[in-house]
Every structure is written in C-alpha cells, then in structure tokens.
Amino acid sequence: MNLSPAAWARILPFLLFLGLLALRGVMADLGWLDARWIYALNLLLVGGLLAWSWRGFGELHRQNRPQGREWLWSVALGLAVFLAWIHLDAPWMQIGEPTAPFVPTQADGRLDWPLIAVRWLGATALVPVMEELFWRSFVMRWLEHPQFESVPPQRVTIKPVLMATFAFMLVHPLWLAAIVAGAAYAWIYMHTGRLWNAVIAHAVTNGALGLWVVATGNWQFW
Numbered sequence: 001m002n003l004s005p006a007a008w009a010r011i012l013p014f015l016l017f018l019g020l021l022a023l024r025g026v027m028a029d030l031g032w033l034d035a036r037w038i039y040a041l042n043l044l045l046v047g048g049l050l051a052w053s054w055r056g057f058g059e060l061h062r063q064n065r066p067q068g069r070e071w072l073w074s075v076a077l078g079l080a081v082f083l084a085w086i087h088l089d090a091p092w093m094q095i096g097e098p099t100a101p102f103v104p105t106q107a108d109g110r111l112d113w114p115l116i117a118v119r120w121l122g123a124t125a126l127v128p129v130m131e132e133l134f135w136r137s138f139v140m141r142w143l144e145h146p147q148f149e150s151v152p153p154q155r156v157t158i159k160p161v162l163m164a165t166f167a168f169m170l171v172h173p174l175w176l177a178a179i180v181a182g183a184a185y186a187w188i189y190m191h192t193g194r195l196w197n198a199v200i201a202h203a204v205t206n207g208a209l210g211l212w213v214v215a216t217g218n219w220q221f222w
Contacts, residue, residue, distance in 0.1 A: 017046050
C-alpha cells in the first residue's frame, strides 16, 4: 500500500494514540506507577505530532472554519450525540471492556482534579481533531478514492461512509453509540463540506460527556 505523506500525517497520530492506550492498559495490569498519567503523554506526543503536521491540514485552516449557523448546528449535533451516548449503554450495546478504565480518584476516594483536567482536555481538544482527521478526512474519503485529498466530502458515497463508521465502531466499547456518533459526524462533514463542523460536534460530545461523568461518577463512560 503506497500512502501519501498527507495520509500518514492523519494515520500516525491515531496509531500513536492507540499505542499509548495499550501501554496504559499494560501498565495498569502490571501495577507500574500510576498508569492513568500515560494519558498526559497523549497531549504532549499526539498533540505535538498534530501540531507538527498542522500546516498540511488545509481543511482545518482559518478560512475553512464554520460559517454562520454552522456553529449552532455543530453544537446542537454534539449535544444530541452526547444524550444518545449516555443512553445507549445496555449490555447488548457493548463489545468488550475498555482497555484501561479511567477513574480519576485518589486513594481516599476524593476526586483527583489534575487527572480530571488532563483527561477532559485530551478528550475535548485532542481526540476530536485526531479522530476526525483520521476517520472522516482520511478513511472515509480514501475508501472512495486513494487520492483522498481530491475527494470533496459531499461526493463521498454511502459505502465508504458505512465502512468508515463500522471501523469507528470497532474501537469503541459502546458499539451502537459509536455508530450513531460516527454517522452524525460524517453527516455534518458531508452536508457542510467543512471538517471543522465535525470536529466541533465531536468536541461538544466529549466535553459534555466528561462534565457529566465527573458530576455523576459514571466512570465507565471514561
């Protein structure tokens, strides 16, 4: 498979994120240090890799930011996905268990606010950019045509959307919620032609989910 530099710029941050997630799971199983702080490496390493390649992500440059009511549509969609996510959690709607459940509490049960801040910031600011660049900008369009940068999102057909959404589902334990989320983010990207709208919707979902998790103690969603 001969992939372009633009493709690798979208693939490598995602692979690095998965690698750090796996490392956190191994460290948690072995009891090495406090594996939860591995999440902070995502901000430094994955965030640094995205920043290094940022000039090549033309669709995220200033001129491609949401226009007019697109901001409202993105926020509304993100909140709708959040509400769906916290209700689509029946046992039959889950596949497997999280690699390393994230419970940011201290030994005495008090909340560990530095850990919460790291987790929330990563989920809200880093993950939406990384995942939308990988799943929607790259995978969805690449399945339409290997020269994915030349494929306008509005021209992507249903088969690549379904395939990309199915793959997105496989890396999330809540499979039905992931299908809803992946389809929603793909829809707003295709409908508006702006990746920023999918990023914003994804960020709102993750941000709202994080606040809800901390407020309710439903750590299984993290």
